[in-house]
Amino acid sequence: MSRGSLLMLLLIALPATAQIHVYTDAHGNTAYSSRPPDGVESQVIEPAPMNTLSLPTSPTTVQAAPRTENTRAYSTLELTGLPTHEALRANNGTFTVDVRIEPRLQEAHRLRLLLDGQPYGQPSNVPRLQLVNIDRGEHSLAVQVLAGDTPVQQSPAITFSLQRARKP
Incomplete structure (x- = not known):
């Protein structure tokens, strides 16, 4: 694997490992950030697991018959x-x-x-x-x-x- 490909994979994976911090700002509003704020107590939120979709075990798609010279799309x-x-x-x-x-x-x-x-x-x-x-x-x-x-x-x-x- 080349260095460029490895670097791209690391950059793509970086946001997936980032933490989310929740805190209350100076006006009493709940705020969220990727970095903990200076001088304010914050809590780290664990994101919910991502939704996944598994493929069916048996194929359900119907494939069209291959087009031959004699097959006409339009009558x-x-x-x-x-x-x-x-x-x-x-x-x-x-x-x-x-x-x-x-x-x-x-x-x-x-x-x-x-x-x-x-x-x-x-x-x-x-x-x-x-x-x-x-x-x-x-x-x-x-x-x-x-x-x-x-x-x-x-x-x-x-x-x-x-x-x-x-x-x-």
């Missing part, structure tokens, strides 16, 4: 609000898409878009995502469910065409 995960048979008109290249997800998004999960196969924007827990200043032309868009930085599930990609007004 439905898809993008909605994108036209697939006609061009999407967004003159400034900004538009929103909705995510249909069932069951509801788990608290530890986030949604992130994949635009043309590349991550787009920050992960979010809101099932309505915005794209900003997207170039005109044909694109593919999908949504991923992330656990931290790890993809858990991905929707099928939707191909769409974005139409923007040309600058004069």
Whole structure:
């Protein structure tokens, strides 16, 4: 054990060995201190034993089955609000898409878009995502469910065409 580790253990254990002194101050109030006051009679209080909790002898927790490639966290995960048979008109290249997800998004999960196969924007827990200043032309868009930085599930990609007004 290194000196630093030993020193840390001693510092942590020090408050556990400290005594508590009780005395009556000059105004007649009961006071407590970690050191006996000068010139005043005090008594040392022994703290009550600390509460402890023992672990059950038999395991009561249920462990989840390990996730395999074929296990899906969500029965439905898809993008909605994108036209697939006609061009999407967004003159400034900004538009929103909705995510249909069932069951509801788990608290530890986030949604992130994949635009043309590349991550787009920050992960979010809101099932309505915005794209900003997207170039005109044909694109593919999908949504991923992330656990931290790890993809858990991905929707099928939707191909769409974005139409923007040309600058004069």
